[in-house]
Amino acid sequence: MSQALDEVKIGGLGASRQRVEDARFIRGRGNYVDDIVLPGMLHMEILRSPLAHARIKSIDTSKAWAIPGVRLVLTGEMAAQRNLAWMPTLSYDTQAVLATDKVRFQGQEVACVVADDPYIARDGVEAIVVEYEPLPPIVNPVQALAPDAPLIRDDKEGQTDNVCYRWEVGDAEATERAFAEADVVSKLKLHYPRSHPSPIECCGSVADYNSATGKLTVYMTTQAPHIIRAAVALVAELPEHMIRIISPDIGGGFGNKVPVYPGYVCSILCSILTGRPVKWIEDKTGNLVSTGFGRDMYLTGEMALRADGKILAVRFHADTDQGAFFSDAQPSKFKVGLLHSAFACYDVPHGHITAQGTYTNKAPGGVAYRCSFRVTEAMFFQERMVQAAADDLGMDQAEFRRINLREDDSFPARTPFGFLVDSGQYAKCLQMGLDAIGYEDFKREQAEARKRGRYLGIGISTMTEPLGAGNSREYDILGIKMFDSAELRVHPTGKAILRTGAKTQGQGHETTWAQIVSHELGIPADDIVVEEGDTDHAPFGMGTYASRSTPVAGAAVSMVSRKIRAKARKLAAHLLEVSEEDVEWELGRFYVRGAQSRGVTIQECAMAAYTNMPDGMEPGLENNAYYDPPNLTWPFACYIATVEIDPETGVWDVLRLVAVDDCGVRINPMVVEGQITGGLTEAYAMSNMQFQTYDAEGNIVGGNYMDYLLPTAWETPGFELHEVVTPCPHHPIGAKGVGECAAVGGPAAFVNAVMNAIGHTGVRNIDMPLLPDRVWDAIRTGKDIS
Ligand code: MCN
Ligand code: CUN
Known part of the structure; x- marks a missing residue:
């Protein structure tokens, strides 16, 4: 007789065990970085540039030094003496730790003050006098590429323009041939705006250099402590066994806490120079204006279609706005991350992608925010294109997907951009979503409502995304295998x-x-x-x-x-x-x-x-x-949103959002549902309220929570979650990643729903976020809104 335990009862696989943390x-x-208090600890504050682009003529720190309680005023020049005014980025560029020659974005770190308490340090920061000579700011790729554009990265030898990289993938010729045979060519152009992860806890560190033992201990808000240790070893030339990185409780990361920030480096240097522990805690504005943003990509593409709905080929171009330093924290060899995972769930025979990154006078960071390295832009563009293509063919958007989604027996399958997609039940997920939302009934209701002047819309987003970097053959950070x-x-x-x-x-x-x-x-x-x-x-x-x-x-x-x-x-x-x-x-x-x-x-x-x-x-x-996993994991998701727009105001409300997620075997169903709910909330925010813009002077609009909107429980709609389980073929327990799926695939469902609601106006695209005035303008003018 078996005496085996009941797995769910002991909290094993499949148990919705309450979170112990x-x-x-x-x-x-909780025990966050700001909770760490060490004996003799000093406090550091950062002076940030008020200008987006300016030459530094002089920095006078004498008044700051004179304030009682100020222990150290650190400038770029002093950091340079230790060879630390610049640091390498994870994307093989360099980034200023403290500006020496120029400031290149508003909010850039210029100097820091270390004092007995944070208030004195703040007074010290305000007492520093910097003389700037303003230079013309560049706030988008078009300006960056203009022939007479000022050179942002004049620090880089051989850099003669503001291009940061060029990259392409796919087969241009085969794609061209497929376009020549197309019955219909569908086109789309859009901008995925800059957004910010804005975790509740900002970044911070407590650096403690012990001059007696030579050991450096740093408590810091990092999602990747070992990578930081390796980076510190390389940059500060300290031996690894003399470096201890401790990442205590973290109040949300969302990608914001992957990059290496100047504040971390400065706190370490200040601890070495003062011989005391130094704490740096970023404020909300500091976090919003200077740390890793997401997106900021302009996409233009076209799809070659047969009259019966079959996709023959896709090609698109991406212009990315990288900000002043190329500091994408991503482990792939590809300059635009995994943008080329686009269309992986569809059986697309040919494709070609080109991309170009540009330097601008905006904060660096890139790629972060709940996204496996540009996958969010990839899937958004894919799903917006799919809807545009269905519309151009006069075909139902669900039917168009059904025709083109990969079939269950087609795995493993190679995408035209080189990925190996290994498993899925796409048609089943789509059907489950359509059934749950009551697709046909809704379409009837929509047609009826239209007659009475009500604008209802339904939007679908289906996607598979590569999660789980890496395998070590193809993914590494600074050469360290994933x-x-x-x-x-x-x-x-x-x-x-x-x-x-x-x-x-x-x-x-x-x-x-x-x-x-x-x-x-x-x-x-x-x-x-x-x-x-x-x-x-x-x-x-x-x-x-x-x-x-x-x-x-x-x-x-x-x-x-x-x-x-x-x-x-x-x-x-x-x-x-x-x-x-x-x-x-x-x-x-x-x-x-x-x-x-x-x-x-x-x-x-x-x-x-x-x-x-x-x-x-x-x-x-x-x-x-x-x-070392043999492949990435490929979760699949189908998100379907229904909305109603008020044509008088452009305000839109979500009626329902149905999600079907297949992340393979679920370890803890409750945790997975939490991940999906959180991701959908962020997706909803990106689609209708959240973005960071800059004015013509390079001033950031969105450096505070009055202008940069975060959704609360109050405005966030409810979500209906469903699941399909296709075990990952290579994972020991069949699990796939899930943490980012909803944030990646979700935005297109909301935007497609709004576009569907105003389909009769001829408008093809409104750029996110779909603020009421934009939607209203689109309805009123019948024109695209960018
Ligand atoms: N899980 C599961 N069964 C699966 C897959 C996952 O039970 N088949 C559980 C995992 O055990 C884990 C959670 O779901 O507890 C997320 O797992 P996974 O998909 O592996 O993602 P990671 O743990 O690597 O988390 C990273 C991911 C990313 S990249 C961002 S960004 C993001 C996200 O997680 N940031 C978050 N979700 C977040 N959730 C919170 N609360 N805070 C963040 O900063
Ligand atoms: Cu890119 S956001 Mo998550 O991968 O930390």
């Missing part, structure tokens, strides 16, 4: 500690990783503590972004658990006095084949590992695993 978060007992790791120690009583190279920022790893161990070993999830983020403790890993934790670190958790199980099996054989071949496993327990009642639990094996191991066996029950 929330016990401290909701009690206000794998990840887990280390598991099972204590004598069968309780355990698990550490990984990922770093949770709210995703719930402390809860879900324990569930994987539970699934593999039958140890109750409550008996496993999970720790991440301290480079002196955690195994080397590449951190959390690109929804890579489940695909890579999560897989490593499975693999290390299996290593533990293999050793426990030997211990079981020893305890049961049978040969290993005669030992069978069921959840939580080994037993003798043919005599199921004769068994030992995993806890008994753990005790034996320390008290009663067979001769010749190493004591202890711990191990680690480094996992």
Whole structure:
């Protein structure tokens, strides 16, 4: 008779286990960087440039130095003496730590002041006098590429224009031939506006250089502590064993906390110079104006179509506005990240993409914000194009997708841009979404409503996206391969500690990783503590972004658990006095084949590992695993929104939003639903309220929460969630990433719905966000709004 445990009861795979980390978060007992207080700690504040583009003529710090309590005023010139005025970026460019020659965007770091408390430091910042000679600012790619445009990066040898990169992929000739055979060519042009992740907690660090031991400890808000350690080792030329990066609790990352920011570097340098711990905590405006933004891409493309609806080819061009420094934090060899994952869910035979990045006088950062490196722009453009194409053919948008989506038996399939898509049930997901929203009924209702002057619309977005960088063949950061790791120690009583190279920022790893161990070993999830983020403790890993934790670190958790199980099996054989071949496993327990009642639990094996191991066996029950996935994971999603627009005001309301997500096997369904709900909320925000613009002078509009809008529970509509499970063929437990899906695929559903509602006006596109005045203008003029 089986005595196997009930997996859901012990908190294993599929259990909607309550998040263990929330016990401290909701009690206000989290431990964030700003909670760190060290003896003798000083405080640092940053002086930022008020101008977007200007030459620095002089910096007078004497008044700041004179303020009682000011301990250090650091300028670019002083940083230069230590070879730290500039730093390398993760995209092989350079970025100013503190400006020496010019300022290149509003909000750029110019100097910093270290003082006994943050208020004195702020006074010190205000006492610094900088004389600027203004230069003409450039705020978009068109200005950047104008023949007489001033050169932004005159610091770079050989740089003669504002082009930061050019890149292309695909087969231009084959694509051209396909276009020549097309019955219909559908075109679209749009801008995906600049947005900002704006996590609740801003960036910050506490740097503590111990001059007696030579060890540097830095508490910081980073999604990737080991990468930071490697970067510090390279930039500051400190040996790695003398650097400890600790990423404590993080109040949201959303990609904002992947890049290396000047503030981190300055706090380290200031600690070295003062010999005391130095804390830097960014304020909201500092975060909004200077740290990693998302998007800011102009897309123009066309699709070659056969009259029956089959897509023959696509080609498009992307112009990206990179800001003043090319500091995209992304691990691919491709200059525009994974933009070429566009159209991966459709059977498109040919394609060609060109892209060009330009420097402008805007904040650098790029690629971040809940997106696997430009995948958000890719999927938005794809889904907006698909709708435009269906409209141009006079075909129903669901039917057009049905004709072109990859079929279940077509996997693995190579996209025209080189990706290998490995699994999915696209038609099933789409149908589930259509059924849930009541597609045909809604279309009838829409037609009826139109007669009475009401504008109803329905928009679909279907997409698969590559999540989980990497595999190490194709993905690396500064040459370090994209794998990840887990280390598991099972204590004598069968309780355990698990550490990984990922770093949770709210995703719930402390809860879900324990569930994987539970699934593999039958140890109750409550008996496993999970720790991440301290480079002196955690195994080397590449951190959390690109929804890579489940695909890579999560897989490593499975693999290390299996290593533990293999050793426990030997211990079981020893305890049961049978040969290993005669030992069978069921959840939580080994037993003798043919005599199921004769068994030992995993806890008994753990005790034996320390008290009663067979001769010749190493004591202890711990191990680690480094996992290099064979491919990315390919979750699929279908989002369908219905909206009603008020034609008098352009205000639009979401009637319903149906989501069908296939992220493979779900470790914790409740956590997954939380991820999707959060992603859809951000998608909704991007589609209708959230963007960062700059005026002609390069002043940022959106440097505060009066102008940069974040959705609250009040304006966010409810979402109806559904699931399909197609296990990932190469992941040890069949899971795919999910953290970004809804933010990536969601915006197009909302925008397509609004465009569908005003389809009769002839308007092809309104650029996001679809603010009421834009929608109203479009209805009134019948013209596209950019
Ligand atoms: N999960 C699961 N079953 C699956 C897939 C995932 O139970 N099949 C769970 C995982 O165990 C994990 C969570 O869902 O607890 C997200 O997993 P995954 O998709 O692997 O993504 P990551 O953990 O790598 O998180 C990164 C992703 C990204 S890139 C951004 S940006 C983002 C996002 O997560 N930032 C977030 N979600 C966020 N959620 C919060 N609360 N805060 C952020 O900063
Ligand atoms: Cu790009 S936002 Mo997430 O990958 O950290």
